[in-house]
Amino acid sequence: MKELKIFGIVAAFTLILYWGVEPFAHSQMHKHVEGHNLVYDGKADIEEASKDKKEAKKKFWAEVKEIAKLKGDPVAGEATYAMCAGCHMEGAANMGGVTPPSLDHAGAIYDKNFLIALIKNPAMATNVDHKYKDTSTHPMGSISSMVSAPQDIANVVAYLKAKKAGEVTPKEAYIEACGRCHANRYGKLTQLGEIPKTKSNIKTGQDIEKMKYDQKVAEEQAALADYLGKLPPDLSIIYRARSEHFLHTFVENPQSQLAGTAMPRTGLDHEGMEKVMAYLEETGDPSKPARDALGPYVLIFFVIFTILAYLWKKSQWKDLH
Secondary structure, eight states: OHHHHHHHHHHHHHHHHIOOOHHHHHHHHSOOOOTTTTTTSSHHHHSSHHHHHHHHHHHHHHHHHHHSSSSOOOHHHHHHHHHHHTTTTTOOOBBTTTHHHHHHTHHHBOOOHHHHHHOOOHHHTTTTTOOOSGGGGGGTTHHHHHHHHHHHHHHHHHHHHHHHHHOOOHHHHHHHTTTOOOGGGGGTTEEEEEHHHOOOTTTTTTOHHHHHHHHHHHHHHHHHHHHSOOOOOOOOTTHHHHHHHHHHHHHHHHHHHHHTOOOOOBBBBOOOOOOOHHHHHHHHHHTTTHHHHHHHHHHHHHHHHHHHHHHHHHHHGGGGO
């Protein structure tokens, strides 16, 4: 009985420290950021904006809201989308510091309002307009003049949603949303995609193809660093390094966690976020499925061990009480 009292006291103090002191200390060191449930309506942008930009953002997101009410025509949108396909394709070249993504799965992983905003004004949509005196200088800024009519924008988004949405794997979602800027060494991914398998020359022992690939990666990373101010971090173990809440709010709106950052908002919808998080968990914590499977057996062992230990203790001390 005495041991149970001691255990109860230790457990109580441990719980107070774990659920009381530690969260309080963390809240003092790191501000708590509320997410917006992946709703892209501009409210957060307007709240965070400086006085000279608030009205412009209000106007911009009000226009996005009006375009979202229009019924888009996927057939007409396909014709307009042809102007986008010249840049957004597999094997695209770096443009202005970053390589344009393929949009094969855009309709499946990105929010409709975000896509509308992105076509209308990429810098404002991604919430990095603080980097530009004139948002038309954004690498994708020219699209604002190429596809500017509200109905054309609605048509392109309708086409992306109708024709480009397919079953997306977590890896594909990650590559499209994050992989052009962030490497993932545990996933064998660089900013140029999957690392190709190459062989060393038998005579020299040197892998010329790998050297060529490494040079291309280095050039891509240098362009990214120049464009963003620094090279974005490798995301191999970010899932273990940061809380899920932090990752959700940061991906949803990077400015909320790191004001002034050059990282753009990605505009993921719920399915897209779920897929990206699944891939980050897969690469950052690959042993989790095996650990989860082992968990019940460990608990059963401790239950049996506790019962046996108690019976042994009772047997040894029976003559001393």
